[in-house]
Every structure is written in structure tokens, then in C-alpha cells.
Amino acid sequence: MFRPRDPEVSGGAGELLGEGADHDGLLSDRATASEQRTADFSALFRAMHPELRHFVLRRGGPEIVDDVVAEAFVVVWRRWDDAPADPSRRRGWVYGIVKHKLAHALRDRDRHLRVASRVVATAVIELSDPGDDLASIEEARRVLDLLPRAERDAVELAVLAGLTTLEVAEALQCSATAVTSRLTKARGRLRRLLAAEGRSDHVIG
Incomplete structure (x- = not known):
């Protein structure tokens, strides 16, 4: 049917x-x-890994550089969906993550060693700028530690890392105007501090 x-x-x-x-x-x-x-991610890693190592080395030293950079890239991978699409903003975003990891590593190191700073290890260190040496790195750290944190962060990213004002703003999650203001204040403060020490070094151009 x-x-x-x-x-x-x-x-x-x-x-x-x-x-x-x-x-x-x-x-x-x-x-x-x-x-x-x-x-x-692989393209960003290849492009930024050397400069991030150099930045952490100058601010933190060879004993923490590998861990800080590796941990930062793990966070970058995990938060990749949050990464800005614009290349310049993305670079600043990555530096913001590195700064956070670096600050954490420095706090741990200071807590464990009970000292404000350490002598850089005597091992040979490869630096991208052949004009750098261990003494100048230590001196840069000492001078930067004289600044308030907000100003120090801006100087580290603008001078040591070579980021643009907009990239620094992205890294610190503030406006470009705030970055410019912090750098201006840092310049004046460092000039006064170095003058008090009887020096005339131009730490920031």
C-alpha cells in the first residue's frame, strides 16, 4: 500500500x-x-624575541632574562585573542606583558636576596648594541631606580626599549599625553638628581 x-x-x-x-x-x-x-604568533616571536631579551637584560640582568621572556610569551599566546590588530599597538601590548613579568621577577629576586641591586654576572653577555657594557647597564639601573615608578616605567620603555610614545601608552595602558608628561618630569628630576651628585650626564635625550 x-x-x-x-x-x-x-x-x-x-x-x-x-x-x-x-x-x-x-x-x-x-x-x-x-x-x-x-x-x-610565530612571526611576532621571531620579530620581538631579540629586542625583548635585550630590554629585560638591561633592566633585570642575565639571571632572569630567559625566564621573564619565556613566561611573557606564554601569556602572549594565551591572550592572543586580546592582542590589538594594529602592529604598533600590538608591540606595545607585548611590552606591557613583559613589564609585568619583569616587575614580578625583580620583586622575587629582591625578596630572596635581600638586596636592592646585584652585580651583573661575569659571564660574557651578547648585547645588540656593541657600545653597551656591564658598567653602563648597572649605572642605568641605579639611575632609573631614583625615579618614581610611573616615570621609571615610561623611561624604560621609551629609552631602553626604544618604543614610540603611542607604543609606550599601549604598554602602560595610559594616554600618549600622560607618557609625554612622565618623560618630561623624569628628565627634569634626573637632571636635578645628577646635578646634586656633581654630574652632568644626559640620561634622557
């Missing part, structure tokens, strides 16, 4: 087939997005 097909059953099967196709497409899109994420 002839029975017409139940339209609900027929439609349900079609929907199931459609859902299967949509599911495959979703998996493909996710795979593509994952590959792009990995490629973008």
Missing part, C-alpha cells in the same frame, strides 16, 4: 545532513583560524 512520505521525517533527515555539512565547515574554519594564529 502506498504511503506518502512524512514531510517532518523527510525534513528532519535533510536537516541532519545539513548539520553535518555545517559541522565539517565549522571544523575547517577552526583549523584555518588555528593555523593563522600559530603563524601570526
